[in-house]
Amino acid sequence: MADEPKTEEKTDAKPVNGAELKDLIIPLRKPVIAHGDEIKELKFREPTAGDIESCGNPVNIDFNTGEPKMTFNTKAMSAMMAQLAAVPPSTIRQLHPRDWNNAAWNLANFFMPDL
Numbered sequence: 001m002a003d004e005p006k007t008e009e010k011t012d013a014k015p016v017n018g019a020e021l022k023d024l025i026i027p028l029r030k031p032v033i034a035h036g037d038e039i040k041e042l043k044f045r046e047p048t049a050g051d052i053e054s055c056g057n058p059v060n061i062d063f064n065t066g067e068p069k070m071t072f073n074t075k076a077m078s079a080m081m082a083q084l085a086a087v088p089p090s091t092i093r094q095l096h097p098r099d100w101n102n103a104a105w106n107l108a109n110f111f112m113p114d115l
Contacts, residue, residue, distance in 0.1 A: 027041045046110065051084065
């Protein structure tokens with residue numbers, strides 16, 4: 001759709017297993033408040049294993065249904081978003097649902113295994 005913002009991806013890291021690691025910048029439909037300031041985009045850094053340890057794995061994959069089915073652990077994903085964007089959890093809770101989903105789907109690739 002013409003009025004939907006585009007997701008901008010910036011390459012800041014070296015390739016791993018042929019895939020580029022990227023910081024993600026998600027433009028927001030509606031500004032949100034972070035640290036007392038209004039922001040119009042969120043920039044997420046690349047996650048680490050330590051982030052998974054502290055927030056939980058935000059992506060669940062069920063291999064028992066024939067084709068693998070992916071779902072989000074929404075609480076872990078929201079916590080992960082806050083940590084990776086260095087904003088308070090209250091900022092993530094302010095997001096428009098589409099902005100949350102755009103961020104979640106873009107971040108999901110970091111939590112998928114090499115199959």
